Amino acid sequence: MTSFEKLNKIQLKNNTRLCVGLDPQMEKLPKPIPKNIEGIFEFNKIIVELTSKFVSAYKLNFAFYEQFGSRGIEILEKTLEIIPESTITIADVKRADIGNTSKAYARAIYEHFKFDCATVNPFLGMDSLEPFFDYKNRLNFVLIVTSNAGSSDFQKLKIDKKYLYEIILDKLLSNFSVQNLGLVVGATSENEFQKVREIASENFILVPGIGAQGGNLQNILEKNRNQNLLVNVGRDIIFASQDENFQDKIFQRTSYYYEKLKIF
Amino acid sequence: MTSFEKLNKIQLKNNTRLCVGLDPQMEKLPKPIPKNIEGIFEFNKIIVELTSKFVSAYKLNFAFYEQFGSRGIEILEKTLEIIPESTITIADVKRADIGNTSKAYARAIYEHFKFDCATVNPFLGMDSLEPFFDYKNRLNFVLIVTSNAGSSDFQKLKIDKKYLYEIILDKLLSNFSVQNLGLVVGATSENEFQKVREIASENFILVPGIGAQGGNLQNILEKNRNQNLLVNVGRDIIFASQDENFQDKIFQRTSYYYEKLKIF
Numbered sequence: 281m282t283s284f285e286k287l288n289k290i291q292l293k294n295n296t297r298l299c300v301g302l303d304p305q306m307e308k309l310p311k312p313i314p315k316n317i318e319g320i321f322e323f324n325k326i327i328v329e330l331t332s333k334f335v336s337a338y339k340l341n342f343a344f345y346e347q348f349g350s351r352g353i354e355i356l357e358k359t360l361e362i363i364p365e366s367t368i369t370i371a372d373v374k375r376a377d378i379g380n381t382s383k384a385y386a387r388a389i390y391e392h393f394k395f396d397c398a399t400v401n402p403f404l405g406m407d408s409l410e411p412f413f414d415y416k417n418r419l420n421f422v423l424i425v426t427s428n429a430g431s432s433d434f435q436k437l438k439i440d441k442k443y444l445y446e447i448i449l450d451k452l453l454s455n456f457s458v459q460n461l462g463l464v465v466g467a468t469s470e471n472e473f474q475k476v477r478e479i480a481s482e483n484f485i486l487v488p489g490i491g492a493q494g495g496n497l498q499n500i501l502e503k504n505r506n507q508n509l510l511v512n513v514g515r516d517i518i519f520a521s522q523d524e525n526f527q528d529k530i531f532q533r534t535s536y537y538y539e540k541l542k543i544f
Numbered sequence: 545m546t547s548f549e550k551l552n553k554i555q556l557k558n559n560t561r562l563c564v565g566l567d568p569q570m571e572k573l574p575k576p577i578p579k580n581i582e583g584i585f586e587f588n589k590i591i592v593e594l595t596s597k598f599v600s601a602y603k604l605n606f607a608f609y610e611q612f613g614s615r616g617i618e619i620l621e622k623t624l625e626i627i628p629e630s631t632i633t634i635a636d637v638k639r640a641d642i643g644n645t646s647k648a649y650a651r652a653i654y655e656h657f658k659f660d661c662a663t664v665n666p667f668l669g670m671d672s673l674e675p676f677f678d679y680k681n682r683l684n685f686v687l688i689v690t691s692n693a694g695s696s697d698f699q700k701l702k703i704d705k706k707y708l709y710e711i712i713l714d715k716l717l718s719n720f721s722v723q724n725l726g727l728v729v730g731a732t733s734e735n736e737f738q739k740v741r742e743i744a745s746e747n748f749i750l751v752p753g754i755g756a757q758g759g760n761l762q763n764i765l766e767k768n769r770n771q772n773l774l775v776n777v778g779r780d781i782i783f784a785s786q787d788e789n790f791q792d793k794i795f796q797r798t799s800y801y802y803e804k805l806k807i808f
């Protein structure tokens with residue numbers, strides 16, 4: 281089964297478009313959890329146990345593991361082991377490199393870590409993405425419009441009659457299949473989300489920027505009209521509280537988003 | 545001392561603009577070296593011992609370590625320990641992410657691994673780069689024109705009267721200091737190198753694409769006219785031979801580039 285099919289199936293089964301970002305920060309760990317590298321794994325384990333029935337995917341951003349070096353990557357590996365088969369895993373790596381090197385990155389993500397999906401950065405051009413797309417059964421989410429303010433700097437530059445992100449999107453759509461190509465569009469760019477959704481009607485769109493970053497979930501859902509969508513929530517769930525009762529608070533926030541992101 | 549000053553000093557002392565790419569690939573390890581993860585460290589150690597007097601920097605591309613997961617990152621950490629203080633280290637990571645996450649990446653590179661320099665990808669905009677540039681004493685090489693064919697896809701798109709890479713360059717130059725901002729321009733794009741060199745006359749330019757990728761070193765040197773430059777050679781040195789006598793061949797290739805890249 282391809283990751284695209286798996287994600288579709290899981291979304292229907294778990295009845296949600298929710299993805300949780302497992303992006304731990306040591307200084308934000310709840311009080312009962314030791315503020316060390318083992319604490320991070322303990323925290324991830326609690327999050328997964330609390331949320332796995334209410335999500336369709338987990339997104340792990342490598343930055344939060346890489347900052348602890350090899351021991352951090354070990355925690356990432358251990359975390360992957362405890363994520364149940366009933367959910368999809370996304371390597372949020374935003375990787376990009378020249379062909380030869382991109383191949384090693386793709387091998388890392390899909391063969392070593394065995395993720396279902398990855399995020400990739402298109403700036404280096406099509407040949408830099410191909411090694412990821414050569415894994416025909418995996419789903420690659422390419423950055424189209426990111427959720428930060430800086431997305432205006434270059435992604436939204438106008439070139440003749442189109443914006444850079446549209447030119448990138450056109451090129452991707454004419455080269456890669458719906459099964460293989462996912463897109464990242466930040467909830468903070470509603471107009472661009474609408475445009476991308478119209479052009480790429482069947483592709484999965486991964487939407488970050490909800491919660492701590494201020495994107496409006498309701499507006500995105502209205503513009504999406506039941507198409508393939510995966511909405512990531514990170515900090516607003518995992519750092520819902522640092523108090524003794526953090527598990528209740530995390531569960532409450534998960535339930536809130538689960539309800540909002542129900543399919544039926 | 546800033547990384548910029550350190551690199552300048554080392555280039556004068558070692559009398560070379562050569563940087564060697566420590567990008568090991570298991571299948572290409574020379575015959576006498578065991579084809580396992582320990583073999584990769586052994587290989588790196590031999591390369592460093594053979595070359596350190598003839599280079600000013602080592603560039604480590606994370607892809608070649610990440611593909612072996614946490615154990616690969618451990619080898620990267622061990623390799624950093626054996627690189628002598630008389631050379632500069634560059635984390636070739638081409639990282640980019642939104643502010644909060646970019647901060648964790650910058651912390652990884654500059655605080656955990658303690659690199660002198662890093663490569664970063666500008667696609668996400670200025671706020672995604674800032675966490676790297678907040679380390680005022682480090683040198684960040686931003687991708688301007690990469691060495692792969694795909695650099696034409698988006699980097700060389702014309703927007704009004706300028707190319708995307710020029711627009712990016714202008715924005716970088718007006719925001720970041722010469723001490724803090726380095727640039728990556730592939731040797732395979734000679735015209736673009738000339739243009740960037742004219743606009744950014746004092747910044748360090750890191751040039752990949754020599755050797756296996758087919759860039760012409762002589763042409764780049766002529767266009768550079770003794771300005772701040774660092775030329776990376778990877779495969780053409782480290783995989784010079786897989787035979788028993790690989791050390792001689794590596795030494796020969798290093799000497800060849802060392803001579804070409806002498807400063808005086």
